[in-house]
Amino acid sequence: MASRDDIKFLSNPNIGSQRKKYCRFRKYGIRHIDYKDPDFLLQFINEQGKVLPRRITGNSLKYQRKVATAVKRARHLAILPYVADLLK
Amino acid sequence: MNQYEVTFVVDPVLSGDEIKSTAQTYIDLITKEGAEIVFTDEMGLKQLAYPIKKRTTGVYYCIEYKVPNGEMISKMELAFRRDERIMRFLTVRLDKFGVKYNEDKRNGLIGKKRADKKSKDAAKETARKAAPVKKQAPKPVQKVAAAAAAPVVAAAAAKSEEE
Numbered sequence: 131m132a133s134r135d136d137i138k139f140l141s142n143p144n145i146g147s148q149r150k151k152y153c154r155f156r157k158y159g160i161r162h163i164d165y166k167d168p169d170f171l172l173q174f175i176n177e178q179g180k181v182l183p184r185r186i187t188g189n190s191l192k193y194q195r196k197v198a199t200a201v202k203r204a205r206h207l208a209i210l211p212y213v214a215d216l217l218k
Numbered sequence: 219m220n221q222y223e224v225t226f227v228v229d230p231v232l233s234g235d236e237i238k239s240t241a242q243t244y245i246d247l248i249t250k251e252g253a254e255i256v257f258t259d260e261m262g263l264k265q266l267a268y269p270i271k272k273r274t275t276g277v278y279y280c281i282e283y284k285v286p287n288g289e290m291i292s293k294m295e296l297a298f299r300r301d302e303r304i305m306r307f308l309t310v311r312l313d314k315f316g317v318k319y320n321e322d323k324r325n326g327l328i329g330k331k332r333a334d335k336k337s338k339d340a341a342k343e344t345a346r347k348a349a350p351v352k353k354q355a356p357k358p359v360q361k362v363a364a365a366a367a368a369p370v371v372a373a374a375a376a377k378s379e380e381e
Contacts, residue, residue, distance in 0.1 A: 161315035162316045
């Protein structure tokens, strides 16, 4: 009798199930977002330099606002671009 | 007593001394207004994300200071506006988390993930180094265990290959 490990699926059964999104600031206890750190902020903007929506980043509202502020500050100081193409 | 942080970008065309003296004038100005400077970060020459005044690079400075009331900020910003050597500036009030963050950053705790991993790895390595010295007697046992473990691993690998 075949054991459970030997069962093979024709398609990957994990494909349909979505990974649950989470707010990384809450999860890892990050309380302050530095506007002088472009590498970190790059995770929250798209290729054109726009801020990614919460729908995609999974940030909680509180930290999404802080991210947006930090990105805007970084843009003012020319740490991040206002408009860009192929940023990543 | 609020803690503030002012970041400004100095024109890179100036000579090194001029850049330093420019920064120093503002440090002096801040201290003269009765502020206590917590930290001055020379972030150095950086590429700008977009050209400002036809310059593509800038020298970044960040001064963190404590001041009882914020009246001096408008004075300082006026001086920044009048100064042609300053390309950009930004003053921000730090909340308690910001203060803590900057402290941690100075103490090298940030870049956390990397630092943590490194420290953990270092701890592990020291543990490894320490372990054989302490356990000189049971060393052969460990070897045997390793030898015993090895075939299992090999077998597992073989299994996965079969699959």
